[in-house]
Amino acid sequence: xxxxxxxxxxxxxxxxxxxxxxxxxxxxxxxxxxxxxxxxxxxxxxxxxxxxxxxxxxxxxxxxxxxxxxxxxxxxxxxxxxxxxxxxxxxxxxxxxxxxxxxxxxxxxxxxxxxxxxxxxxxxxxxxxxxxxxxxxxxxxxxxxxxxxxxxxxxxxxxxxxxxxxxxxxxxxxxxxxxxxxxxxxxxxxxxxxxxxxxxxxxxxxxxxxxxxxxxxxxxxxxxxxxxxxxxxxxxxxxxxxxxxxxxxxxxxxxxxxxxxxxxxxxxxxxxxxxxxxxxxxxxxxxxxxxxxxxxxxxxxxxxxxxxxxxxxxxxxxxxxxxxxxxxxxxxxxxxxxxxxxxxxx
Numbered sequence: 001x002x003x004x005x006x007x008x009x010x011x012x013x014x015x016x017x018x019x020x021x022x023x024x025x026x027x028x029x030x031x032x033x034x035x036x037x038x039x040x041x042x043x044x045x046x047x048x049x050x051x052x053x054x055x056x057x058x059x060x061x062x063x064x065x066x067x068x069x070x071x072x073x074x075x076x077x078x079x080x081x082x083x084x085x086x087x088x089x090x091x092x093x094x095x096x097x098x099x100x101x102x103x104x105x106x107x108x109x110x111x112x113x114x115x116x117x118x119x120x121x122x123x124x125x126x127x128x129x130x131x132x133x134x135x136x137x138x139x140x141x142x143x144x145x146x147x148x149x150x151x152x153x154x155x156x157x158x159x160x161x162x163x164x165x166x167x168x169x170x171x172x173x174x175x176x177x178x179x180x181x182x183x184x185x186x187x188x189x190x191x192x193x194x195x196x197x198x199x200x201x202x203x204x205x206x207x208x209x210x211x212x213x214x215x216x217x218x219x220x221x222x223x224x225x226x227x228x229x230x231x232x233x234x235x236x237x238x239x240x241x242x243x244x245x246x247x248x249x250x251x252x253x254x255x256x257x258x259x260x261x262x263x264x265x266x267x268x269x270x271x272x273x274x275x276x277x278x279x280x281x282x283x284x285x286x287x288x289x290x291x292x293x294x295x296x297x298x299x300x301x302x303x304x305x306x307x308x309x310x311x312x313x314x315x316x317x318x319x320x321x322x323x324x325x326x327x328x329x330x331x332x333x334x335x336x337x338x339x340x341x342x343x344x345x346x
Contacts, residue, residue, distance in 0.1 A: 007212060010207060010212050010216070011212055011215050011216040011219060012216075012219075013216070014203055014207065014212065014213065014216025014217065014219075014220065015216045015217075015219035015220035015223055016151075016220075017199060017203060017220075017278075018059065018196065018199070018200070018203075018216070018217065018220030018221070018224075019153075019220050019223050019224055019227070020149060020271075020274030020275065020277075020278065021195075021196045021199045021274070021275060021278040022192045022196060022224055022275070023153065023224070023227070023271045023274065023275060027228075027231075027271070027275075028153065028157075028249065028267075028268050028271035028272065029108060029246075029247040029248065029249055029250065029268060030231050030234070030235055030242070030245075030247070030248030030249035030250075030252075031246065031247065031248060032188075033228055033231045033232050033235060034235055034242070034243070034248055036184045036185075036187065036188045037181065037184060037185075037188075037228070037232055038232060038235045038236060038239065038243075040180065040181045040184065041236065042236065043181050044181050044184070044232060045229065045232060046181055046185075047181035047182065047184050047185035047188070048185070048225055048228045048229050048232060049225065050181075050182065050185040050189075051185045051188055051189045051224075051225065051228070052221050052222060052224065052225035054185065054186070054189040054193075054333075055189055055192070055193060055220075055221040055224060055225075056217065056218045056221035056222070057337070058189070058193045058333060058336065058337065059193070059196075059200060059217035059218075059220065059221060060213075060214055060217050060218070061336060061337060062077075062193075062197065062200045062201065062204065062336065063200065063203070063204045063210070063213040063214065063217055064204075064210065064341055065077065065080065065081075065204075065336075065339070065341060065342065066200065066201045066203075066204025066205060067204045067205075067208070067210055067213065068341055068342040069342060070205060071201065071205060073201065073285065073286075073289060074094070074197040074198040074201045074282065074285075074286070075091055075286060075289060076201075077197065077201045078090055078091055078094075078197075080339070080342065081332070081335055081336055081339050082332075082335065090332055091286075093328055094194060094195070094197070094332075095283065095286060097191070097194075097195060097325050097328070097329075098195055098198075098279045098282060098283050099279075099283060099302065099305060099306065099309065100309060100325075101195060101275070101279050102276060102279050102280060102283070102302065102303075102305070102306030102309070103305075103306045103307075103308070103309025103310040103312065104310070105127075105272050105273075105275055105276035105279070105306070105310075106124050106127065106128070106276070106306050106307050106309075106310035107310035107311070107312070108272045109123040109124055109126075109127040109269060109272050109273075109276075110123040110124045110310065111123070111246060111247060112247070112250075112265055112268060112269050112272070113126075115247060115250060115265065116262075116265060123269075124307055124310065127269075127272070127273060127276065128303050128307065130273065131273065131276055131277055131280055131299075131303065132296075132299055132300065132303060134277055135277060135280055135281055135284065135299055136296055136299070148270075149267075149270040149271060149273070149274050152267050152270065153227070153267055153270070153271050154223075154226075154227065156263065156264050156267040156268075157227055157230055157231060157249070157267075158230050159260075160234065160249065160252055160253050160256065160260065160264055161230045161231065161233055161234035161237075161252070163255070163256055164234050164237055164238060164252045164255055164256075186326070186330055187326025187327065187330065188326060189333070190325075190326050190327075190329035190330040190332075190333045191325035191326040191328075191329040193329070193333060194325075194329035194332050194333065195279065195325075195329075196278070197282070198278075198281065198282025198283075198285060198286070199278050199281065199282060202285075203216075231249060234249070234252055235248055235249075235252075238251075238252060247268075249264070249268065250264065250265065250268065253265070276306075280299055280302055280303065280306070283298070283302050284298040284299045284302060287301075287302070
């Protein structure tokens with residue numbers, strides 16, 4: 001009995017960490033779903049379903065390779081996947097993209113606190129301090145916060161979308177570009193998965209049993225799909241109201257009164273923190289191998305850089321930066337999918 005409970009706990013921990021890594025300011029606020037899928041209308045829902053399949057297959061492949069390599073360094077993972085000439089390019093590109101994403105998270109946290117009239121910088125500073133406290137505990141600290149935040153996120157998102165649709169919203173069909181949802185799904189999957197590499201590789205080293213990793217990976221991919229579809233339906237039900245909103249899901253939460261509004265702000269903040277933590281963790285570990293500074297010093301440096309990048313603006317970073325990341329990441333995703341497992345080449 002205890003053994004089965006331990007397996008379930010491990011699967012849930014793996015899935016929650018994956019979901020928490022992907023979901024951040026852009027995703028949980030609705031802005032990311034709006035940019036990648038909502039603008040295609042109902043057709044965008046097929047893009048989300050395709051995304052679940054791509055993510056599930058990719059995560060399982062990364063876990064299999066990572067388990068064979070027995071490393072928690074995504075740079076070592078890339079060394080196996082890529083030829084030497086491409087390795088440096090990919091390593092630098094992923095590092096810069098992850099650093100940019102840290103900026104997106106700080107911008108989102110600041111925007112949330114500004115929405116509460118508490119000030120942009122209050123959100124940034126408090127988020128930075130909490131992130132450093134958690135990450136000084138390394139991977140266990142990251143996994144622990146995900147197992148708390150992710151269930152709250154599920155409940156909050158499903159509750160808000162259910163009541164906003166029930167309040168009389170009707171699904172809106174958006175004209176034009178509806179056939180491009182396939183490309184949007186590829187972009188969305190690619191950059192999210194590539195940016196998750198550091199955490200995925202670390203999980204493959206932490207859990208020796210392949211069955212736990214496989215189940216946890218697919219549970220995480222399906223969980224992301226469920227959340228995406230719910231947000232997608234909520235956005236389409238009030239598309240004309242939220243199409244230009246910086247934080248679309250926060251606008252929907254306002255329909256349900258102040259208690260729900262403030263509650264979702266808190267959950268949304270937690271979601272942003274999970275992705276901020278995951279990316280700071282991966283970058284901190286990579287810098288540790290590059291410049292040999294202590295892990296904690298790297299985190300402080302990266303936090304400062306991320307705060308500076310966040311000043312570019314939340315919507316600008318999501319709308320213009322994410323699609324570019326998707327194109328760059330797609331090449332790496334294809335290479336991973338067609339790379340044989342260690343020991344099976346030739």
